[in-house]
Amino acid sequence: MTKTSLFKTIIISMSISFFLAFQSGYIFAHSWEAPKKEAQRNNPTPFTPKSINNGKTIFIELCSHCHGESATGLKSEETGLEKNTGNLYKRLMSHSDGDFFWKIRNGKGEMPSFADELNENQIWDVINYIKSTGNKLEE
Ligand code: HEC
Numbered sequence: 001m002t003k004t005s006l007f008k009t010i011i012i013s014m015s016i017s018f019f020l021a022f023q024s025g026y027i028f029a030h031s032w033e034a035p036k037k038e039a040q041r042n043n044p045t046p047f048t049p050k051s052i053n054n055g056k057t058i059f060i061e062l063c064s065h066c067h068g069e070s071a072t073g074l075k076s077e078e079t080g081l082e083k084n085t086g087n088l089y090k091r092l093m094s095h096s097d098g099d100f101f102w103k104i105r106n107g108k109g110e111m112p113s114f115a116d117e118l119n120e121n122q123i124w125d126v127i128n129y130i131k132s133t134g135n136k137l138e139e
Pocket of ligand 1: 062064066081085086088091104110111114
C-alpha cells in the first residue's frame, strides 16, 4: 500500500465512523430537540381540570410504566429500559408544549411514537397533565 492510499483509507474509514456515529445519534445523544417550527406551536387546549384528568388517564395507561405515574421518571432497573427516564415536568419547563407534542407524536429510540394511538387533542391533554405534576416536585 502506498503512502497516499493508506492516507485515503484512513480518511475514508474516519468519515464512515463519524457518519455512523452521527446516524445512530451517538454524537448528539443529549440533544433531542423538535424542529424549531414545531417547538413554537402553541398548545390550543386550555389548562383545565377536565383536560388534566383526561391526560392523566391516558398517561397512566400508556406512559406511566416508563415514566412513573407522576411523570417523575423511573430507574432503568424498574423499566428494563437502557437509561433512567427523567422528570418530564422539569424537562417541559426548559422546553415547550410544542416540543413535547412533536416528541410524543414522533418518538425516538425506546420512546415509542404515539401518532397512531393518540389524536392531537389527547396529546395536548397529556401535556397539560405533565404540566400539572409540577407540585409533585418536592416529593
Ligand atoms: C417503552 C417506554 C416508554 C413509553 C411507553 C413512553 N415513553 Fe416517553 N420516553 C421514553 C424514553 C426512554 C425517553 C427518553 C429518555 C427520557 O425520558 O429522559 C422518553 C422521552 C419522552 C419525552 C421527551 C422528554 C425530553 O427529554 O425532552 C416525552 C415528552 C415523553 N417521553 C412523553 C411520553 C408520553 C406522554 C408517553 C405516553 C403517551 C410516553 N412518553 C411513553 C420511554 C417511554
